[in-house]
Structures are given as structure tokens and as C-alpha cells.
Amino acid sequence: MTRLHQGILVWLRRDLRSDDHRALSEALADGQRVWCAFVFDREILDALPTRSDRRVEFIRDSLVELDATLRAAGGGLIVLHAHARDAIAQLAARLGVDAVYANHDYEPQAVARDAQVAQALARDGRLWCSFKDQVIFEKAEVLTGAGKPFSVFTPYRNAWRRRLTEADIAECPVHFDGRLAPPPAQPDAAIGYAAAGVPSLQDIGFQTTNLSELKIPTGASGAERLFDEFQSRIGDYQRSRDFPAVRGPSYLSVHLRFGTIALRRLVRFALQVERAEPAAADGARTWLSELIWRDFYFQTLHHNPHVVGSAFRPEYDAIRWEEGKHADALFAAWCEARTGYPLVDAAMAQLNHSGYMHNRLRMVTASFLVKDLGIDWRRGEAYFAAQLNDFDLAANNGGWQWASSTGCDAQPWFRIFNPVTQSEKFDARGSFIRRYQPQLTALPDKLIHAPWLASPLELAAAGVELGSNTPRPVVDHAQARERTLARYAVVKKPTE
Numbered sequence: 001m002t003r004l005h006q007g008i009l010v011w012l013r014r015d016l017r018s019d020d021h022r023a024l025s026e027a028l029a030d031g032q033r034v035w036c037a038f039v040f041d042r043e044i045l046d047a048l049p050t051r052s053d054r055r056v057e058f059i060r061d062s063l064v065e066l067d068a069t070l071r072a073a074g075g076g077l078i079v080l081h082a083h084a085r086d087a088i089a090q091l092a093a094r095l096g097v098d099a100v101y102a103n104h105d106y107e108p109q110a111v112a113r114d115a116q117v118a119q120a121l122a123r124d125g126r127l128w129c130s131f132k133d134q135v136i137f138e139k140a141e142v143l144t145g146a147g148k149p150f151s152v153f154t155p156y157r158n159a160w161r162r163r164l165t166e167a168d169i170a171e172c173p174v175h176f177d178g179r180l181a182p183p184p185a186q187p188d189a190a191i192g193y194a195a196a197g198v199p200s201l202q203d204i205g206f207q208t209t210n211l212s213e214l215k216i217p218t219g220a221s222g223a224e225r226l227f228d229e230f231q232s233r234i235g236d237y238q239r240s241r242d243f244p245a246v247r248g249p250s251y252l253s254v255h256l257r258f259g260t261i262a263l264r265r266l267v268r269f270a271l272q273v274e275r276a277e278p279a280a281a282d283g284a285r286t287w288l289s290e291l292i293w294r295d296f297y298f299q300t301l302h303h304n305p306h307v308v309g310s311a312f313r314p315e316y317d318a319i320r321w322e323e324g325k326h327a328d329a330l331f332a333a334w335c336e337a338r339t340g341y342p343l344v345d346a347a348m349a350q351l352n353h354s355g356y357m358h359n360r361l362r363m364v365t366a367s368f369l370v371k372d373l374g375i376d377w378r379r380g381e382a383y384f385a386a387q388l389n390d391f392d393l394a395a396n397n398g399g400w401q402w403a404s405s406t407g408c409d410a411q412p413w414f415r416i417f418n419p420v421t422q423s424e425k426f427d428a429r430g431s432f433i434r435r436y437q438p439q440l441t442a443l444p445d446k447l448i449h450a451p452w453l454a455s456p457l458e459l460a461a462a463g464v465e466l467g468s469n470t471p472r473p474v475v476d477h478a479q480a481r482e483r484t485l486a487r488y489a490v491v492k493k494p495t496e
Helices: 022-030 054-072 084-095 110-122 153-165 221-230 233-241 253-257 262-277 279-304 314-318 325-335 342-354 359-372 377-387 391-402 419-428 429-436 457-463 477-491
Strands: 005-012 031-041 077-082 101-105 127-132
Touching: 005 022, 005 084, 022 101, 031 084, 054 101, 054 127, 054 221, 054 253, 077 342, 084 101, 084 110, 101 110, 101 429, 110 127, 221 253, 221 262, 233 262, 233 279, 262 279, 279 342, 279 391, 314 429, 314 477, 325 342, 325 359, 325 377, 342 359, 342 377, 342 419, 342 429, 359 377, 359 391, 359 419, 359 477, 377 391
Parallel strands: 005 031, 005 101, 031 077, 101 127
Antiparallel strands: none
């Protein structure tokens, strides 16, 4: 078979695996020689607030595994530490390839970057080819009957499922067949290429984190272990997913974020279970809906780029949030797990320690910041963006706008989570609270959700000192609720 190109460079980004990979599959089908590259993009890394970031370490460890896999097949990774906008075209020129292949990235900054790379390649007479890989349906592939983007999830999900065919989730086979090319032997400082192999964290200006201590599995093999373990639990997913002390989620979100496992594979599995295993069908169906939420938020971001920094529903930008020193102090208490509400503080302590937060708790903590403390949702969104291992702009923005009632298919503005009743419902025995707020361990279950309601004798017996080893509540929820209803009155419709 005649190949279309003598040489192709595959630029890996959010797809750090060597199987079921659309761009790599297409490149191996089209090119006689195929190089693979990853860029530690300084445009992104230099903007990070700390030089100790679990995500950077997760990527680096995943790249080490991927590099070994590609080397075993005759290739290897070219890893650059540079500005990708310039470095990819420069690397393509050095290698003398005809084209650069990559999978689509959808964030506005990435779209602009890719357009600039494509222009630079075109000036050199090289092609830019990109493919859909990290979602099942993108952009305008799922629309309403009127040809408009969906703004409510359930009809979107129904349309998504109606449109789905086996071809949409078919595996993209990767057959190396001796066509992988090894990285250049000589470094090239001009393009940010230090040497063959994956640089250390220190080489790119970062430090090790507690990633290994947390035992967060990295790379495709780590994703495989988590997926294997979840397969036996998927039938319970619908029942267990809301309880943070229970092993209910798949814990694959960070692997979906960095593409160490293919979304297509997960959807194929969920559909297989739903169709063939009646006892597990409800769990599989619910998990599939969560995967579809990812596509929903990606299409929302594509059609509404203004959501980056503004409300999906512009009228909500009229809300006046708390500002000034007192607001800053409340925000700091939320960030530092000092609100005095045990479930909120336990969730924030988990996030700060591990970079992970259970989905139910993301809703609880976001609602608390916005509707109990009156803090602008954008401040919380930015804090999550800095802390979450699985941070994804589309999903993080969508989740925060859901909680603050400013987004598409959002929680109605007059529905306000009560942090105590949420705690009593989803952590009834206080197991999760005790894990991350150990000073409350000795409190009985009925008191652990609201320690300030305990008597002095009960507190003393449990070794809890309000205002000392346990913060007092920074707000009264009932009073905060009334303030929130008044705050949101600017968007209240006459019929509400």
C-alpha cells in the first residue's frame, strides 16, 4: 500500500497512550515513518502558581511509561520543554516530516495555539491534520431539532444516545509494523529538546509531590488497573456514587483528562454491561450518563466560549457578590478547610491533600462557597483549577456554573444545599468526616455533622474545643440562605 506521507510527526497532548488512539492510528496508516512528541508547554507551566504540581508529575510519570512502550516498538518520545506554538513547527522542520497529526483540543487557548501551529506549518509547506478522540461527539454533531445547541442535559443525553452508532465508538487500532522512528540522538536547545528520553521534573523546573505517597496510579497501566477494579463494581455505581466514604466512583477522571485510557473503550464497556447484564444495567447506564456529561460540557464550551469568565446566562452577571476583607477572609476559610462545617472542611482537606474531590462533595463545597458565603463562583472555579488533578476547563466551569445556578441546566437559584443535611444524608456515620477531620473522631454520629449543637459536656467528652481545635461556623446557614435569595433577586422572573 502506498503511504500518503514519507514522514509524520504525532503531537501528543491529552492522549498519553499507545492504544485506541485516533491520531496515532491515522499516522501509522498514512506515513512511512512516524515520530511521536510531547511538549511540556511553557505557556501553561510557567503560569502555574507553584513548582510542585501533582498534574505535572502525573504527566511526567505517564510519559516515562509511554516512552518505554514506544521504544519497545522501535520508536520513543521526543519530549520538548518549550512554547508549543513555536516548537512544533520547528521540530517538524528538523525532522523533515510532511505533516503533523494530533487529536483535537477544545479549550479556547488550545484552539488558538493549534491555529497558530497550523499556520506556521503551512508556511513551510507542511500539513496539519487533527482528529476527534477525547469525546464521542463534538462541536455541532448533536443538536436540537431546530439545529441549535442543547442547553439542558437530559434531552442532550437522549439525542446523544439516539445518534450513537457502533462506528462512533469503534476502536482505533494502532499497528506499529516497524514504522515508528526513534527520537533524534542529538539535543537541540533551540527547540527545547534536551536529550532522548523523558526529562526529570527538576529538568523542567518542578519538584516532586506526594503523588507516589497517595498511590495514584499513572500511565496507561495505572488506568488499566483502575478500570479492571471498577468493572466488578459498576453494577453498584448508581447506589454508591453519592457516598464519599464508599468506593463508588471509577476514579478514572484524571486518566480521562490526560488520555491514558480511551473514552471510546469506556463507552463500549458501559453499553455492553447495560445490554447484557440486567443486574448491573442501572449502574452502567448511570455511569454512561456521567461520561455523556463530559461531551455536554465540551459542546457547551465550544458554542459558548464566553462561559470562560462569564455566566452562561448573562443576566446572572448582574449578581453582586461579597467583596472586601471580610469576603477574602471567608474565602480563605473555605480554601483552608476552616468553615466550621465538617463535611465542607473534610472535602476541602481532601482536595488540598490529594488533588481529588468526590463529585457529590464538589457540588456541596461549591454551593457553600457561592450560596452560604456569597463569594463569586469564579473564585472557587479558579481554586479548583489550581488544585484538581483531573482539572478540565469545560467540566470545571460547567460544574461551578451548575452549582451557582448561572449555567446551562443548572440547579435553580432558589435551591440551596444545606451542608448539614447533605452531611447527614451522604455521610451519615461520619466516616468521611473522621478521615479528614480527625479532631472530631470521638463525637457520636448524630453530633459530628454540626458540632456547635453539642452540649459543653458532649464536646468535652469528645475532646472538641470550638474555636480552638475545631472552628466555629463562619456563617449561619439559615441566615445565609435568606441573603442568597435576596442576592439572586436581580434575576428573579415575575412568574417565580
